[in-house]
Amino acid sequence: xxxxxxxxxxxxxxxxxxxxxxxxxxxxxxxxxxxxxxxxxxxxxxxxxxxxxxxxxxxxxxxxxxxxxxxxxxxxxxxxxxxxxxxxxxxxxxxxxxxxxxxxxxxxxx
Numbered sequence: 001x002x003x004x005x006x007x008x009x010x011x012x013x014x015x016x017x018x019x020x021x022x023x024x025x026x027x028x029x030x031x032x033x034x035x036x037x038x039x040x041x042x043x044x045x046x047x048x049x050x051x052x053x054x055x056x057x058x059x060x061x062x063x064x065x066x067x068x069x070x071x072x073x074x075x076x077x078x079x080x081x082x083x084x085x086x087x088x089x090x091x092x093x094x095x096x097x098x099x100x101x102x103x104x105x106x107x108x109x110x
Contacts, residue, residue, distance in 0.1 A: 005059045005060065007059075007060075007063060009060065010060045010063055010064060013060070014028075035049075042072060043069075043072040043073060043074065046065055046068045046069045046072050046074070047069055047074060047078065047079070047082045048082070049061070049065045049068070050062070050065040050066065050068075050069050050079060050082050050083070051082040051083060051085055051086035052086065053065050054083045054086045054087070055086040055087075055089070055090050066079070069082075
């Protein structure tokens with residue numbers, strides 16, 4: 001069955017340079033630098049990327065960082081825990097914005 005997101009398209013990521021090479025080069029230089037070892041290990045950065053991929057719901061990123069975290073020695077329990085962290089933050093962000101609704105409702109009911 002054909003889907004909107006074709007897993008084969010992930011292999012074409014480098015082709016974004018075809019339409020705008022100077023900007024793509026800058027992006028890939030930055031992207032590569034971000035994932036180098038620093039204050040965080042490459043493994044920690046990969047888990048963060050996996051969690052963010054779920055928060056932004058990017059199937060390409062989910063595929064890529066599932067592979068990457070496994071290659072960096074993460075197990076399924078660690079990966080799922082990272083996804084749960086993303087889900088908690090995403091849910092909390094929705095809930096904390098309810099204060100705006102509560103403030104407005106109180107203002108209108110006075």
